[in-house]
Amino acid sequence: MDLNDEGQLRNVFWIDARSRAAYAYFVDVIYIDNSYLSNKYEIPLVAFVGTNHHGQSMLLGCGLLAGQTKASYVWVFKAWLTCSLGRFPQTIITERCKVLETAINEVFPRSLHRFALSHIMRKVPEKLGGLHNYDVIRKALFKTIYEGLKPFDFEAAWRVMIQRFGVGDHEWLCSLYNDRAKWAPVYLKDTFFAGMATARSNETLTAFFDKYVHKQTPLKEFLDKYELALQKKFKEEALADMESRSSNPELKTRCSFELQLSKVYTREIFKRFQLEVEEMYSCFSTTQLHVDGQVVIFLVKERVLEEGNRREIRDYEVLYNRTAAEVRCICSCFNFYGYLCRHALCVLNFNGVEEIPSKYILSRWKKDYKRLCAPDVESNSTESTEQVQWYSQLYRSALQVVEEGVISLDHYKVALNAFEESLSRVHHIEEKPNKNLL
Numbered sequence: 001m002d003l004n005d006e007g008q009l010r011n012v013f014w015i016d017a018r019s020r021a022a023y024a025y026f027v028d029v030i031y032i033d034n035s036y037l038s039n040k041y042e043i044p045l046v047a048f049v050g051t052n053h054h055g056q057s058m059l060l061g062c063g064l065l066a067g068q069t070k071a072s073y074v075w076v077f078k079a080w081l082t083c084s085l086g087r088f089p090q091t092i093i094t095e096r097c098k099v100l101e102t103a104i105n106e107v108f109p110r111s112l113h114r115f116a117l118s119h120i121m122r123k124v125p126e127k128l129g130g131l132h133n134y135d136v137i138r139k140a141l142f143k144t145i146y147e148g149l150k151p152f153d154f155e156a157a158w159r160v161m162i163q164r165f166g167v168g169d170h171e172w173l174c175s176l177y178n179d180r181a182k183w184a185p186v187y188l189k190d191t192f193f194a195g196m197a198t199a200r201s202n203e204t205l206t207a208f209f210d211k212y213v214h215k216q217t218p219l220k221e222f223l224d225k226y227e228l229a230l231q232k233k234f235k236e237e238a239l240a241d242m243e244s245r246s247s248n249p250e251l252k253t254r255c256s257f258e259l260q261l262s263k264v265y266t267r268e269i270f271k272r273f274q275l276e277v278e279e280m281y282s283c284f285s286t287t288q289l290h291v292d293g294q295v296v297i298f299l300v301k302e303r304v305l306e307e308g309n310r311r312e313i314r315d316y317e318v319l320y321n322r323t324a325a326e327v328r329c330i331c332s333c334f335n336f337y338g339y340l341c342r343h344a345l346c347v348l349n350f351n352g353v354e355e356i357p358s359k360y361i362l363s364r365w366k367k368d369y370k371r372l373c374a375p376d377v378e379s380n381s382t383e384s385t386e387q388v389q390w391y392s393q394l395y396r397s398a399l400q401v402v403e404e405g406v407i408s409l410d411h412y413k414v415a416l417n418a419f420e421e422s423l424s425r426v427h428h429i430e431e432k433p434n435k436n437l438l
């Protein structure tokens with residue numbers, strides 16, 4: 001809690017134990033959602049949202065802020081960083097907002113900060129709606145943003161759009177263009193998004209509390225709903241865990257990549273990857289374009305279905321280095337979504353490769369990820385306090401009991417009893433009533 005000189009409450013940050021444990025696993029990409037604050041809801045809320053091994057959104061902490069100021073943001077980010085054991089996310093996604101941007105630069109200098117494209121596109125009607133020829137401009141803008149594969153395509157299409165519609169001095173479009181390196185998909189190909197990229201026109205980042213909060217929800221009601229929302233998410237994750245472990249998914253092709261990853265990925269991620277395997281059939285030609293030592297550039301042609309059922313042929317360049325087991329496609333599916341695309345799979349297939357190289361199978365999507373990766377909470381810690389170390393030690397000990405407690409019914413009963421007993425002993429010495437609030 002952050003109090004002013006008179007002892008009045010300014011900002012609050014909290015993270016419950018489950019969210020904190022989750023953060024220890026999924027430290028790579030976070031979405032800082034300040035939409036409740038910037039859209040003037042009754043609750044001045046900022047939510048830290050990540051994505052788990054099933055691609056489900058998960059809460060990684062919450063803040064209530066005195067106002068939309070740099071000082072408030074800096075305070076809440078620092079509080080989050082301390083609770084998260086000083087781990088810097090690789091990528092931070094936010095809406096396009098100057099105050100937020102300065103605060104992020106100050107607190108997370110090592111993270112890549114990117115703007116959520118879906119937020120920008122949502123503003124199009126408001127910002128461009130008044131323009132003569134709005135519908136045509138909107139279409140041209142969408143084409144420029146979503147269809148180009150290289151910065152050159154984007155720049156050329158943007159120039160044509162500006163000239164054709166005479167919008168060179170439109171303030172919003174100008175500022176958007178100046179920031180393009182932070183939101184235009186062609187410039188984000190080296191940023192890892194773990195599926196939170198919204199690089200395709202049908203993708204959006206949904207707010208974690210959307211169904212639980214409306215503009216007039218009072219704080220007290222929100223706190224009840226907060227618990228409900230969290231419970232629901234944890235249940236969904238437990239269900240997905242069970243589903244992923246209990247049976248093998250049905251295969252749709254005879255492709256070896258499909259069989260290989262059906263045994264590894266969680267159910268949902270496998271479903272997404274399976275679509276890429278199926279869509280290898282829409283790629284009808286793989287040819288060698290250029291050879292430079294070990295590196296070969298291939299051209300993969302794909303038949304894609306455009307708006308209005310229009311069929312179009314698209315060319316994708318794929319770099320392949322057999323010695324380094326490296327395959328990189330211009331569509332950058334791997335960085336955006338965390339698995340290989342149909343084009344890269346075609347190139348591997350073309351070269352007689354039967355197994356996807358291990359570096360393209362991310363641990364964060366594996367069904368037994370939590371078991372494989374007991375979080376190393378001390379590493380990278382810049383602000384390791386005594387409490388953080390206690391937390392870390394307790395967490396490891398508890399996790400070991402959980403893992404071994406599922407071996408048999410007898411193991412389970414002993415583990416559960418031990419937990420209940422230790423909880424009551426801890427409660428016995430507990431003095432602070434609100435143990436989850438920090």
Ligand SMILES: [Zn+2]
Nearest residue numbers: 329331341343
């Ligand atoms: Zn591709």
